Amino acid sequence: MNIDKKITDDLVANDISFVTTVPCKQLAGVIDEIDARDEIFHIPSNKEDEGMGLCAGAWMGGKRPAIIMQNTAIGVTINTLATLIQYYRMPLPMLISYRGELREPVACQVEMAVHTKALLAQMNIPTYHFHKQSDVEELDMILKYTFMCNKPVAILTDANFWGGYGDQ
Amino acid sequence: MIRSEILKEIAPILNPHLVVCNIGLPSQELHMIDDNASNFYMLGTMGLASSIGFGLALAQPKPVIAIDGDGSVLTNLGTLPTIANNSTGNFILMIIDNGSYGSTGDQPTYAGKKTSLTKVAEACGCDRVIECQDVDTGKVLQEALDSGEMTIMVVKCDSGNAKMPVITMDPVVIKDRFMKAVRA
Numbered sequence: 607m608n609i610d611k612k613i614t615d616d617l618v619a620n621d622i623s624f625v626t627t628v629p630c631k632q633l634a635g636v637i638d639e640i641d642a643r644d645e646i647f648h649i650p651s652n653k654e655d656e657g658m659g660l661c662a663g664a665w666m667g668g669k670r671p672a673i674i675m676q677n678t679a680i681g682v683t684i685n686t687l688a689t690l691i692q693y694y695r696m697p698l699p700m701l702i703s704y705r706g707e708l709r710e711p712v713a714c715q716v717e718m719a720v721h722t723k724a725l726l727a728q729m730n731i732p733t734y735h736f737h738k739q740s741d742v743e744e745l746d747m748i749l750k751y752t753f754m755c756n757k758p759v760a761i762l763t764d765a766n767f768w769g770g771y772g773d774q
Numbered sequence: 775m776i777r778s779e780i781l782k783e784i785a786p787i788l789n790p791h792l793v794v795c796n797i798g799l800p801s802q803e804l805h806m807i808d809d810n811a812s813n814f815y816m817l818g819t820m821g822l823a824s825s826i827g828f829g830l831a832l833a834q835p836k837p838v839i840a841i842d843g844d845g846s847v848l849t850n851l852g853t854l855p856t857i858a859n860n861s862t863g864n865f866i867l868m869i870i871d872n873g874s875y876g877s878t879g880d881q882p883t884y885a886g887k888k889t890s891l892t893k894v895a896e897a898c899g900c901d902r903v904i905e906c907q908d909v910d911t912g913k914v915l916q917e918a919l920d921s922g923e924m925t926i927m928v929v930k931c932d933s934g935n936a937k938m939p940v941i942t943m944d945p946v947v948i949k950d951r952f953m954k955a956v957r958a
Contacts, residue, residue: 624833647832649860652852659822660856663794663829666814666953671829689818690826694949 609768610635612742613701617672618645620749622699624664626650626657627674630703632768637674654679655686658698665696670753672699677706677722677762678715687729691758698758699749704735707764726760733760736767775908777870778803778936780929781841784912791919792956794827794840798877800870802938804841811955815941815948821850824867828857831865834956837919838864844871844885851894854926858899861924868915869926874933886933895926905930 613636617625626649627637641648647669651657654675661671679702691698705712706719726733732755734748735741745761752759775783777800785808794814795801801815814830816823824847827840847853847869857867873886885891892905902923906914908931918925941948 624829649832649856652856653850655819655822656825656850656852656856659819659825659850659853660829660832662822663826663831664833665829666826666949666956667830667833668953668956669833686819686822690816690822693818694945696949 607739607742609739609742610639613745614639614643614646616745616749618643619746620670620753622670622672622749623647624649624661624669624671625674626660626671628652628654628657628676628679630676630705632703632705632763632765633674633701636701640674653682655683658683658686658691661698662690662694662696665698670697672701674701676703678718680722680725681718684725684729687731687758692729695756696758697753697756699752700758700760702760702762704762704764707766709765709770722762731758731760733762736761736763739767739769741767776932776934776936777872777876778807780870780908780911780931782807784915787912787915787919788839792830792836792838792952794823794830794838796823796842796846799935799938800841800843800876802941803936805941806936806938811951814952815943817941817945817948821846824850824853824857827867828853828860828862828865830956831862832860835864836956837866839866839868839915842867842869843876844869844873844891845875845883847891848883848885848889854895854898854900857924857926858895858901861901863922863924865924866915866918867926868911869928870931871928872931872933876933876935880933880935892928895928900924900926902926903928908932
């Protein structure tokens with residue numbers, strides 16, 4: 607299974623046509639795939655809170671948005687999640703590279719990883735953790751759930767899910 | 775002129791268009807001067823008026839005017855390269871540049887000192903950047919709407935605020951009626 611293609615197919619099947627990204631090595635393939643699809647307008651952001659602002663605007667403009675980012679961005683976006691996405695009740699699927707988990711080679715990434723689920727739980731954000739490739743089968747249902755309940759929803763995808771880091 | 779005087783003067787130009795308005799006093803002033811369904815008031819999240827307005831402009835064809843402040847643009851300076859590199863003709867970013875953080879007690883911003891947001895916007899790659907004085911805001915805004923080109927306005931004006939009550943409208947109501955205005 608090509609995970610990058612499967613994820614992008616699920617986004618398109620759920621009518622998600624506006625995607626903003628802040629890159630991560632693990633996400634490079636899916637970002638390339640999104641960039642190549644005519645059905646999706648891809649707009650890179652400089653920071654994740656800016657990206658959530660773009661998504662909020664796109665949603666009010668009639669498009670289904672999504673953001674792709676690293677888990678370190680949870681530290682950047684708490685205020686935006688609380689006072690924009692949640693306060694105004696907007697749906698936002700967040701496909702998150704979960705750095706600092708099993709098979710992580712960079713120690714500093716663990717420092718934010720240990721806070722990630724706690725912060726998401728504190729924010730009452732529905733959170734799913736993809737650890738094995740087969741977990742991606744739930745993505746379609748998670749996206750439907752997100753636009754059913756009008757909430758931000760986190761999909762954490764760790765290094766094991768992506769197949770490790772190779773030589774890094 | 776101070777910001778509230780400018781908003782009062784340009785309210786008839788803003789009225790038929792989709793407006794995304796910056797947090798705090800700018801939204802409170804616009805709400806008091808001309809509350810209507812096509813105004814989206816930010817109740818929190820300083821810095822994101824430009825991003826929300828730009829996402830809205832990219833997603834649908836109607837003109838969108840984002841009313842921002844110099845302090846808020848400095849908070850989210852990364853917005854300008856994003857806007858410049860994904861240009862859309864239906865977007866106007868109007869930066870009311872009074873050189874101060876109005877909602878928090880008029881503390882000076884760097885835009886009121888050595889930093890020129892006009893030059894920053896140009897350096898970021900924005901093609902149509904117009905700096906104007908407060909008295910010319912309406913004329914420049916109308917020209918921007920007529921041009922059909924994405925425009926970044928930097929409106930130089932005096933620091934100061936009108937005394938306004940906070941907006942008590944529920945955020946979901948603001949969003950809901952705004953989305954209906956977008957679809958209308």
